[in-house]
Amino acid sequence: MQEKIRVGVLGATGAVGQRFVELLADHPWFELTALTASDASAGRRYGDACRWLLSSDMPPNMTDMPVRETSPTIECDLVFSALPGGLAGPVEEEFAAAGYGVFSNASAHRQDPDVPLLIPEVNPDHLSLIATQRARRGWERGFIITNPNCSAVMLTMALAPLQDVFGVRSVVVNTMQGLSGAGYPGVPSLDALDNVIPFIGGEEDKLALEPCKMLGKVRDGGVEFAGFAISAHCNRVPVREGHLETVSVALENPAELEEIPAAWRDWRPLPQQLNLPTAPRPPLVVRTEPDRPQTRLDRDAGRGMAVSVGRVRSCDVLDIRFVVLGHNTIRGAAGASVLNAELMVAQEMIDT
Numbered sequence: 001m002q003e004k005i006r007v008g009v010l011g012a013t014g015a016v017g018q019r020f021v022e023l024l025a026d027h028p029w030f031e032l033t034a035l036t037a038s039d040a041s042a043g044r045r046y047g048d049a050c051r052w053l054l055s056s057d058m059p060p061n062m063t064d065m066p067v068r069e070t071s072p073t074i075e076c077d078l079v080f081s082a083l084p085g086g087l088a089g090p091v092e093e094e095f096a097a098a099g100y101g102v103f104s105n106a107s108a109h110r111q112d113p114d115v116p117l118l119i120p121e122v123n124p125d126h127l128s129l130i131a132t133q134r135a136r137r138g139w140e141r142g143f144i145i146t147n148p149n150c151s152a153v154m155l156t157m158a159l160a161p162l163q164d165v166f167g168v169r170s171v172v173v174n175t176m177q178g179l180s181g182a183g184y185p186g187v188p189s190l191d192a193l194d195n196v197i198p199f200i201g202g203e204e205d206k207l208a209l210e211p212c213k214m215l216g217k218v219r220d221g222g223v224e225f226a227g228f229a230i231s232a233h234c235n236r237v238p239v240r241e242g243h244l245e246t247v248s249v250a251l252e253n254p255a256e257l258e259e260i261p262a263a264w265r266d267w268r269p270l271p272q273q274l275n276l277p278t279a280p281r282p283p284l285v286v287r288t289e290p291d292r293p294q295t296r297l298d299r300d301a302g303r304g305m306a307v308s309v310g311r312v313r314s315c316d317v318l319d320i321r322f323v324v325l326g327h328n329t330i331r332g333a334a335g336a337s338v339l340n341a342e343l344m345v346a347q348e349m350i351d352t
């Protein structure tokens with residue numbers, strides 16, 4: 001690649017924004033040239049405006065960078081959005097209308113029929129919706145791509161090879177979701193400590209819907225959703241990072257138990273074939289120990305981009321059961337968006 005593509009982060013001081021800054025500060029294809037946040041942070045040095053929460057140090061080349069207002073006048077070609085949900089909808093549209101490519105973490109546009117909800121390993125062909133999106137909305141260069149909810153990405157990656165090989169008929173999933181999924185400061189400590197909270201607002205609906213969009217087919221300028229139902233139970237647990245999910249699945253076609261991990265191991269998706277910089281190799285790490293994956297031991301697999309699966313058993317109610325785990329602020333948020341952008345660059349879909 002000749003010149004790096006200039007990118008910005010919207011909401012750069014938040015939990016997901018910081019992950020973006022960490023992943024983009026030294027990226028081989030992208031140069032981070034703009035950071036934005038709320039008016040309270042705008043005008044300050046990033047090092048002063050941001051309370052850095054990651055175990056890595058704030059990248060030294062970012063500390064003096066000025067935080068800008070979140071308006072489509074910043075100097076870059078692509079933006080990664082880590083804005084709060086309500087704000088993200090209109091602001092991301094403003095950026096796209098002004099010609100920026102927008103890679104969003106927020107839920108605002110995930111279910112728009114002409115907006116790809118993308119996992120590069122699962123549905124890279126959904127990028128074809130961008131042509132429809134631009135035509136419908138009158139955008140010449142700009143676009144919006146979304147990545148899924150942080151629990152939906154793990155589940156969908158585990159289901160994709162099973163859908164390909166056996167077909168999926170129905171799914172029951174229980175999540176145990178880390179606290180960082182609620183942003184910073186997130187859940188009050190006196191609610192979180194010594195506790196499990198069996199409610200995360202809006203999460204169960206997202207987890208029931210998003211995998212079916214991603215595993216669906218592009219038809220007539222929209223997506224025909226995969227035709228299976230998902231029953232989701234979402235719980236907040238007192239771990240810092242990592243979402244662990246226990247899953248039961250009914251399959252369309254019968255499978256021997258050993259064929260399930262074989263389908264995961266044999267999966268060879270496009271980002272790994274293209275050798276994208278952020279693509280984990282392998283995308284699914286199959287654990288064979290009886291007590292893995294575990295949140296603390298396995299969330300950093302593949303530098304937080306791999307999804308770990310294991311504990312495959314038969315199910316007396318549906319057909320099979322297993323455990324899936326991923327890092328919610330890397331594979332479930334910032335890393336997912338960066339991989340989306342890498343896929344578009346590799347496919348020469350970015351016009352700078």
Ligand SMILES: NC(=O)c1ccc[n+]([C@@H]2O[C@H](COP(=O)([O-])OP(=O)(O)OC[C@H]3O[C@@H](n4cnc5c(N)ncnc54)[C@H](OP(=O)(O)O)[C@@H]3O)[C@@H](O)[C@H]2O)c1
Nearest residue numbers: 011012013014015016037038041082085106181183184333
């Ligand atoms: N946390 C996760 O695991 C996760 C996973 C997937 C998706 N997401 C989604 O990613 C988005 C960001 O989540 P988060 O956890 O990073 O939230 P967060 O920690 O609360 O950060 C929010 C960011 O938005 C900025 N902001 C707030 N109000 C603003 C305004 N009026 N104008 C411009 N900027 C404003 C904040 O800047 P200030 O510092 O100046 O207030 C901060 O940089 C959300 O839509 C969330 O649903 C989160």
